Amino acid sequence: MFIKDQLTQVIHQVLLQMGFEVSTQEIHLEQPALPEHGDWSTNIALVLAKRVKMSPVELSSAVAKTVEDDISSFAFAYIKAVKAVSPGFVNFYLYNSWLHQELIELFKQGEHHYAAFDIGKGKAVQVEFISANPTGPLHVGNGWWGCYGDALARLLSRCGWMVSREYYVNDTGGQIRELGASILAAKRGKELPEGGYKGEYISLLAASYDEAAQAEVEGDEAADGQGAITAVEKAGIWAAKRILENIKTTCNRLGIIFDKYYSQREMEQSGALDQSLKDLDKRSLLYRDEGALWFKSSSLGDSRDRVLVKSDGEYTYLAADIAYHRDKFILRGFDRVIDVFGADHHGHVPSLLAGVEALGVQKGSLEVKIGQMVSLVGGIGTKSDADGSNLSATGAAVKMSKREGNVVLLDSLIDEIGIDAVRLLSLLSSIDQAVTLDLDLVKKQSMENPVYYVQYAHARIASIQKFAEVRGHAGLDRVNLNLNTLNVLRHPRELDLIRCLIELPDIIMSAYNELAPFKVTTWVRKLAGCFHGFYHDCRVIGDDVALEITEARLWLTEAVRIGLKIGLELLGVSLPESM
RNA sequence: GCCCUCGUAGCUCAACGGACAGAGCGGUUGCCUUCUAAGCAAUAGGUUGCAGGUUCGAGUCCUGCCGGGGGCGCCA
Incomplete structure (x- = not known):
């Protein structure tokens, strides 16, 4: 206790x-x-x-x-x-013995149980995040919210939830046609259509879009029992698949492994959408007007009613999203769902909440976290910016747009500063905070990135522990660890370090309650700071260090290692043994 | 115009409604015969956008302004 x-x-x-x-x-x-x-x-x-x-x-x-x-x-x-x-x-x-007692408690619980909770009681939670349209490669903003979603999933898992990570693939509708049209235009060397996609990747894809590719799409569609599709749709579907593969590769690089990439097209083809509409109709929440099918979302907290089926017979995004959430809650039975959206989609939230409520899902089961926009300043990518760097010479913030092809690719950033730096950097501040990322600064400071400060603490610990082995200090005897052993830890640095370390359970609890993994980042940095201070002033092993001091400090060092491990694993940042 | 969101040091960001608002970067200055100096320490930098209100206590909650961002489609 x-x-x-x-x-x-x-x-x-x-x-x-x-x-x-x-x-x-x-x-x-x-x-x-x-x-x-x-x-x-x-x-x-x-x-x-x-x-x-x-x-x-x-x-x-x-x-x-x-x-x-x-x-x-x-x-x-x-x-x-x-x-x-x-x-x-x-x-x-x-x-002071109260601090020593806390250390004993930490060791008693061990790294798997210390600062872990059983709040979820094994219930199923789904975290849906990134879900960027497969019309272009991931940009830095996607990566930002992606790291958030992944860290959130890790946090939920430590708090006793059975977590599924999911990416919703909007692989149908007007944008896929526009993508296809862009590919075809590029292939034929024609002007891009109005509203088409402009990035470098379009011409690269166009170059490899040949008859075999078309045949592949046709084959798939025939297998799905779909009717004839246009050349534009064919190209769009093909390109979206290729782009999705690229997106998956990028996510995997960052250590973000989704349990499922959920295809909107497949869902629509399965008839799930019609079923979802029927459910809404049963509750008398649908009506027809001017040839379209409307949802009385205004009766459920939305600011106005929304169209679900357009007068041309096509479903709207909302209709599909409601069906998708029906699939999550009703068909797959998730107890809780957390969607991570970018701020540019927050207007969609009331409609979606209304839809989910209309399906009879208990209020509060769906939570939506809105990631504030990530704006970029400065440049990146020293070799060639052709693959999408945005940069205004003036250094003014540039709005990223996939359509305009002026995004800064997530892959470029990873190439530039590395996975750990991207992850820690994106988890440095609250998702509610609109952040400004100065790419010049990030690049310049990549060697003094906060991530190294934390990792360096871990490397130092590893170094001490290796040295302890060399010097023949016996392995730590956990069974007989008691207050007497730790009693010699009295240096202010030692006490500060313990004080910081034992905050972890509270930190994880509040990070969980607020869905704010960045709190773990803040703590991990503080812990590293306390450790560096301790390291500087308190030698662990040496000829002029008394044996019982060495023993107690080895314990403390091991406790900090456990704390760092718990923290950094929650953030998805690696723990180097040496640097 | 309406809705959402943010506004804290020169810059990037912290601060369960708590006691004197804290870090990092950048500036200045010290510290390596020793387990890794990717480190430690000192110093400078603030009317928390503005005005009210609630409270024993407000950066935090409420109201109104001001400013930035986002959204207000039979787009996704």
Whole structure:
């Protein structure tokens, strides 16, 4: 049991003794920023004051006094002093052994259970992310939200959910025709059609679009029992498949492995869409107007009604998306679904939520996280920018557009700074934050990227542990680890390091609650910082280091290694043994 | 015009409604016979866009402005 939980019990017990009806949930403990405010602090007196009609100062003093008077009666031996302080905080000062005890707890639980939770209880959650249209290669923004989605999935998994990662492939509709038209135009050396796609990849694809390719598409379509399709559609379908393969390769490079790439075309061909419409119709939520089929989404929180089937008989994107979510919830039975959208699609959210609600899915089962736009400044790709670098000479932010072909490719960025740097960089700040990425700076700073700071801590630990073996320090004996062994850890650097390390369970909990994996990044950087300080001031192995100090510090080092491992694995960043 | 979102140091970003708003980069200055200097330490830098309100307490919550981004299709 963590010290924090034990201390909560103590406070609870005291409050009950004093005759106050409170639940343990109301008792909030935090580690104060300032050392003089103690190891733990609670604001319970401030919260309770009004209810019990006492002044906060009076109440906090009473609580502090009661704790002090009864200190020997608690099954809790770590309290050194308790102080009430204006405007009503109760601060607890503990013996250092409480930190050592936390380390023992960490080892007891081990890397698989420490800071892991069973909130999901094995229920199924699906995280859908990236889902970029297969009309062009992934750009940096896709990668940004992609790393977020993947890290979120890892976080959910650590919190007891059975996670599926999924990519929704919009491989049908007008955009695929436009893609096909662009390919054909490029092949014939004609002007690109209005609204066509312009990137370099179009001409590359066009060059390899031959009769065999056409035959391949025709064969597939015949197998699917579809009717005749136009030359434009053929080219579009073919190109989309090729592009999707390219997208998969890029995702795999980044360590983002989807359980499923879900094809919109296949779903439509399966008749799932019609079934979805029937379900909505059963609830009397559809009506016809001007030849189109409408969804009464305004009755479910949307700002207006939406068209599901156009007057030309084609389905809208929304119709397909509702059917897709029907598939997720009703057919596949996910208990929870989290969609990660770019901010450019957030207008779609109320309609989708209305659709999902209309299908009878419990409210709240679908959560949508909106990734703010990633704007780019500066240039990248020193060799040739032909494959899509955007760069304005002025260095002004350029809006990325697949259609305009001025995207900065995710692959280029990975080539430039590496996988770990991309992952950590994209997980540095909240997804709610619209970030500006200065590509010149990123390139220039690639050697001093924050990721190296963290990885370097790990490499140093690995180095110490190797050296320990060389010097013949026996393996760590976990069974007999006790407070006496760790008691010599008293250096401020050591205590700070432990203090930081043991925040991990709380960090993961709040990262989970807020769907904010970047909190893990922030923590991992802080931990690395504490470790570097410790490394600098506290030698682990050496002729002038006492044996019991070496032993205790080896323990501490191992604990930090576990913490770094948990953190970096959640972020999908590798842990180098040497650098 | 309406809806969503963001506004914190020169730059990029942190801060469960808590105590004096913190890091990194960039600037200045120190530290390598020692387990990796991709490191450590010191120093400078702020009226948290503005104005009200709620609260014992507001960068955080509410209202209104101002500014950036996104969205308001029988596109996806």
